[in-house]
Amino acid sequence: MNQNPQQKSEGIHKIRIGNVEVKSCVALAPMAGITDMPLRQLIRKFSSDCLLTTEMISSEMLMQNRPDEHEKIMAYCKNEYPLAFQISGHKPFMMAKAAKILADKGASIIDINMGCPVKKVVSGGDGSALMKTPQIASDIVKAVKDAVDIPVTVKFRLGYTAAEQNFFEFAKLMEESGADAMTIHCRTRAQMYSGTADWKAISTVKKEINVPVFANGDVTTVETAKKCIEESNCDGVAIARGVLGQPDLIHRVEHYFKTGEILEQPSLLEKIGLLKEHIQAEIELRGEKVAMQFVRKFYPYYIRGIRDAAVYRGALVQEESFPKVMKILDTILDKESK
Numbered sequence: 001m002n003q004n005p006q007q008k009s010e011g012i013h014k015i016r017i018g019n020v021e022v023k024s025c026v027a028l029a030p031m032a033g034i035t036d037m038p039l040r041q042l043i044r045k046f047s048s049d050c051l052l053t054t055e056m057i058s059s060e061m062l063m064q065n066r067p068d069e070h071e072k073i074m075a076y077c078k079n080e081y082p083l084a085f086q087i088s089g090h091k092p093f094m095m096a097k098a099a100k101i102l103a104d105k106g107a108s109i110i111d112i113n114m115g116c117p118v119k120k121v122v123s124g125g126d127g128s129a130l131m132k133t134p135q136i137a138s139d140i141v142k143a144v145k146d147a148v149d150i151p152v153t154v155k156f157r158l159g160y161t162a163a164e165q166n167f168f169e170f171a172k173l174m175e176e177s178g179a180d181a182m183t184i185h186c187r188t189r190a191q192m193y194s195g196t197a198d199w200k201a202i203s204t205v206k207k208e209i210n211v212p213v214f215a216n217g218d219v220t221t222v223e224t225a226k227k228c229i230e231e232s233n234c235d236g237v238a239i240a241r242g243v244l245g246q247p248d249l250i251h252r253v254e255h256y257f258k259t260g261e262i263l264e265q266p267s268l269l270e271k272i273g274l275l276k277e278h279i280q281a282e283i284e285l286r287g288e289k290v291a292m293q294f295v296r297k298f299y300p301y302y303i304r305g306i307r308d309a310a311v312y313r314g315a316l317v318q319e320e321s322f323p324k325v326m327k328i329l330d331t332i333l334d335k336e337s338k
């Protein structure tokens, strides 16, 4: 039976994942090339408690010992705890080895990617392809559980295609195999990122599952987070794209769940300030040349909604110098404050 949404909201700020107590029911969902240390640090500035996550780390790549490639993905600070490291792959022994390396590196939780829809990934049997091979998925969870002392979680979709929606049985199997929590992206693999996330589809999962379940997909505002919890009947929500340009979103959702109050979104001045911080942190991590290219993907989100956004976006993405980007950002502030 669905609880009264308000009662549910009031009772859901703490989630126990194995032996880790997370004092928040709102989590960051992993995004490759996006949820790196600089972005996580920005989110942590606002939310001291939410569960953060790295982007997926390929177990096979990790074994190849290419420190330069892995260093940036695995970089983190202790203030990010609780921090899940996500791994991808399809060979139980490799996944176990990768999990051990990451647990030794300081992960609070190991999350297993069973939802990535990208062709290159699924053609190798990784990501959402694991929903078609539930026995392998189960063996992976068991092997990873045996290898580490920290909690192990899984992230998957509704199923591979609309006709193969096996999330219910899959969730049960994951729990039986030892998963300490799960996140369900409420789309099928075939949908990739199109259409809308079907939160209602998973509303019955919690009746059968005793570990925490996070609903994921299309939560971009406090209102959508509330609706997602009400419709999915889950313990928490995991937000990915919604944090782009609004690293304070998780905090606003948490605040709403705790108090019922909807906080205002940051002003343009604050948003530009956050973007500057984001760029500076990326430069510290990657060096100016690489960072200035890397941050281009973030500009549209931070300047969304302002007058002449397309013009500024065009100017920003062509710029390779940090001081020049700062100058454009100051021009935006100057013009918008008039």
Ligand SMILES: Cc1cc2nc3c(=O)[nH]c(=O)nc-3n(C[C@H](O)[C@H](O)[C@H](O)COP(=O)(O)O)c2cc1C
Pocket (backbone or CB within 6 Å): 029, 030, 031, 032, 033, 034, 055, 056, 086, 113, 114, 115, 116, 155, 185, 216, 217, 218, 219, 238, 239, 240, 241, 242
């Ligand atoms: C650019 C991008 C990269 C992603 N990388 C990962 C990843 O590394 N691991 C993963 O489990 N999901 C990944 N996802 C999926 C998200 O975690 C999430 O399930 C999906 O975007 C739906 O949630 P949202 O609507 O809140 O964005 C990625 C999504 C995007 C857009």
